Amino acid sequence: MSIGGIGAAFSEALSLIAAFDHQVLEIALLSLQVSGLAVAIGLLIGLPAGACLAVGRFPGKQTLAIVANGFMGLPSVVVGVVVYLLLSRSGPFGELGLLYTPTAMVIAQVVLVVPLMAAISRQVVEDAWREYAEEFAAMRFNWRQSVRTLLYDCRYSLFVAVLAGLGRAMSEVGAVMIVGGNIDRSTRVMTTSIALETSKGDLPLAIALGLVLIALILLLNGLAFSVRNWAMRRFD
Amino acid sequence: MANGILKRLFVASAFSLAALGAVAADSITLASTTSTEQSGLFGHILPIFEKKTGITVKVVALGTGQALDVGRRGDADALLVHDRAKEDAFVAEGYGAYRKNVMYNDFVMVGPTDDPAAIKSASDAGDAFKKIASSAATFVSRGDRSGTHSAEQRFWKSVDVTPSGRDWYKEAGAGMGPTLNMAAGMGAYTLTDRGTWANFKNRQGLAILYSGDAKLFNPYGAILVNPERHPHVKKALAETFIDWLTSDEGAAAIASYKLGGEQLFFPMK
Amino acid sequence: MSMFPISASDLRFVPNGHAVLQGLDLTLGGEGISVVLGPNGAGKSVLLRILCGLLVPSGGQLRWGVQQDCPAGVAMVFQQPIMLRAAVIENAALGLIPLGVGRAERQASAWAMLERVGLADRAKDSARQLSGGERQRLALARAWLTRPRLLLLDEPTASLDPSGAEMVERIIREIRTEGCKIVMTTHNLGQATRLADDVVFMANGRVREHVPVGEFFRRPASEEARLFIQGELPWQMAF
Secondary structure, three states, X not given: OOHHHHHHHHXXXXXXXXXXXXXXXXXXXXXXXXXXXXXXXXXXXXXXXXXXXXXXXXXXXXXXXXXXXXXXXXXXXXXXXXXXXXXXXXXXXXXXXXXXXXXXXXXXXXXXXXXXXXXXXXXXXXXXXXXXXXXXXXXXXXXXHHHHHHHHHOOOOOHHHHHHHHHHHHHOOHHHHHHHOOOOOOOOOHHHHHHHHHHOOOHHXXXXXXXXXXXXXXXXXXXXXXXXXXXXXXXX | OHHHHHXXXXXXXXXXXXXXXXXXXXXXXXXXXXXXXXXXXXXXXHHHHHHHHOOEEEEEEEOHHHHHHHHHOOOOOEEEEOOHHHHHHHHHOOOEEEEEEEEEEEEEEEEEOOOOOOHHHOOOHHHHHXXXXXXXXXXXXXXXXXXXXXXXXXXXXXXOOOOOOOOOEEEOOOOHHHHHHHHHHHOOEEEEEHHHHHOOOOOOOEEEEEOOXXXXXXXXXXXEEOOOOOOXXXXXXXXXXXXXXXXXXXXXXXXXXEEOOEEOOEEOO | OOOOOEEEEEEEEOXXXXXXXXXXXXXXXXXOEEEEEOOOOOOHHHHHHHHOOOOOOOEEEEEEOOEXXXXXXXXXXXXXXXXXOOEHHHHHHXXXXXXXXXXXXXXXXXXXXXXXXOOHHHOOOEHHHOOHHHHHHHHHHHHHOOOOOEEEEEOOOOOOOHHHHHHHHHHHHHHHHOOOEEEEEOOOHHHHHHHOOEEEEEEOXXXXXXXXXXXXXXXXXXXXXXXXXXXXXXXXXXX
16 A cells, blocks of 8 residues: 555554544443453453462463463464354354344453453462562461452552453454454454455555554543552552 | 552553454454455445444454354354355355355456456356467466356366466465455456456556456355354344345445446345 | 460471571560570571471471461561552551451451551552551551450561661560560661560581570670670671
């Protein structure tokens, strides 16, 4: 595409944002809902899992930590296909009829973000654990109490995990395309509509949507960082 | 505490998602092809159908081969695809209850305007393919078991060319749009349906170089996924849709879709 | 079941072949303040950690009363207490979590305790922004709140200014009057004379003397103790 094309894309993006284009708004909202929920569930699973990996002493701990680290880069297409096969009518969870619904997209994204969030959580909590281990032992904390207290203590550092998860979930296209089906007004999110516009050869519109997505992610990051900085000034 | 915020966030998202799923109570899933979706046809006819019946049609756009797979697994209620041989096999194997003719459009051969293989002067479609092979001009194939891919393979076979593995033959393994993007970027030939081409914006130096042979005829069929094999199929709703597509009303809706003043799909009624 | 007397005989601690305790004998009764003195490297901190159950001796015998395992009711304040990134009140209440005390009750008890150590007005502030003295008082409050029978203090006033140290000493005396046994280390001989009921003098991983405080300073039995009191014994020296 020419330089002029990119310029056109920018002005199209601006006009999309300025006009509050109804369809774009709906798509962006669905992206936020799906990825937001996936990250919320990912938080509830990934952060405690990571903290347990940091604190716990059990066989296979090292292996699990390596798996979590490795799965940070899990190809989203692979996750998409696996979740597709699980949710398909002919698959083990077919009776639920979840394929091609936003719920299916949430499930796939949870699978994507949990290893990422667990790996970051493990790193953050392990650093804190080194500092607290003796103090907690003297107070006779059991591992559950240690995990809970450490997660609480690291809550602001763990914002990074949340942001990383949100970034991963909102920007991936492979999994949601396969399990969501990119159905108009139902499972079409920012990334799948970008893929669709690209395949229609409407590159300026694709880039415009991409800019909207990037702006959205930046906005969320900005918000999260200001909350975190405010809190850290207060407690650190 | 952070926990409380989390819980509230979780509950709120769950509710909003539940609400989202609840909107389309009367809906069917239609597995169809990228060519129909990207030509803009569905955007034109589905609102007409929805207004009349209140049924939402959720379109999953894939290649014909993938769409048939989705139907085989029972993940769609109906199919609208274009590969007659595979469609008939699908019904014969019991995956589909029946197939009905809906409409047709045609394939066109696009390529760089300087036309190094000189297919403009081809005597028929087969000749055009032969010219591309003999001049070793770059050709981008869908390579994705789609209806268009099947049609292309039939043409190579009809002129006794085995293009697979040749330097000039690139298999994209992608939908029609990405394949056109590739062809545009490489200045290559490819076979496309007229609808997708009409709606395709990134043409660069590509143009239609050959069209009009009756062999380029591209019929679309609607199939009801067999409810006996997949009991959850919304038979009544899906049949309402297929019946409408093949009715005078549906035909009129299809015929009235024009892009740049050009009619893209022709009802077979 | 009482955890006293605590008795150690021929206690050894040899991590990675490096002898820290080498045949330590000690008996501690259930009352008063025992101050552990001795040059650096004598094994004082290690002794406290073993009494807290944080380190397992490599050899010898250790009994808390008749029990072989470290019982409940032992608390410890470290030289550098670690505070959560949270409010003072949350940190004060921390020690009650393992005791299964509910959140509301934890907060209420912590409030009362902060009043006693003079930190009530800082309750909502960040614990990590406290001064050294305040931090040490908070650590004492955190430990005291669990109602221990044995409280172990590792250098509780190291690097505090005199007024900070004085407040900490006042709290330590108050805890003692409530009947809690205190074992503490210090490098401050003045503090030892002010607080101690008895002195445990350690050198080279052994207890050299364990006598009432007056006796220790008036008539040190060993040559090392005499030199130590006179300040002539270098902190880092090996005997």
